[in-house]
Amino acid sequence: MSIVQRLSLLPVVILLLLTLGCAEQSEEQGKDKPHVRGMITDFEEERGQVLIENKEDGGVDPGPVWISLSKDAELIVGGEIVAVSLDETLVGRSAEVWINGVIAQSYPPQTKAVKMVIH
Template sequence: MSILRRLSLFPFILLLLTLGCTEKSEEQGEEKPHVRGMITDFEEEKGQVLIENKEDGGVESGPIWISLNTDAELIIEGETVTVSLDETLVGRGAEVWINGIIAQSYPPQTKAVKMVIH
């Protein structure tokens, strides 16, 4: 195969790799949650919940404090609500999408742009 022909395949291969590496859920058509796990604590002063984060496959990656961004979408039991986080959520499962900024504290802290409580 000539070098020119090989180089013409390069953009096609890159496109296939890019499409294959996206983290989209086939059922929902949206990104997978960044944080997923059980809510184990509530901090009233800061209005945040502590989630024991579990990666795909159930591997624990440690706790993370989550508060809501000012324009965050909060969905509880399939219904979008306008209430704030509170202690009644402790013991429930949660999925969280974040804006990508995580404070390097222990446990780490971040703000959710979308949170789904089960």
């Protein structure tokens, strides 16, 4: 391969490296931003779910969303990690939720949290 051919590949290689670097950065930023954020308005005891009135579009359409905890979910209440499940005492509090990406196409939608922070 001649030097001219090698130099012509240089911009392609640089562009590829830049693209990969930007993809990693935006993926890391997405992990920091909650997918659902809003007020807990209801609790369903039978399913162990809370209904959150999603106010911001963080990956899930705004509107109500039923949230339950996944098996290994991290639940943080008042700044402390807790080992309890969701209950009716959380109604009226604000929450931030990170999900695994799977959302049931129901109304309201339903999903499982991998991390939930209750304020």
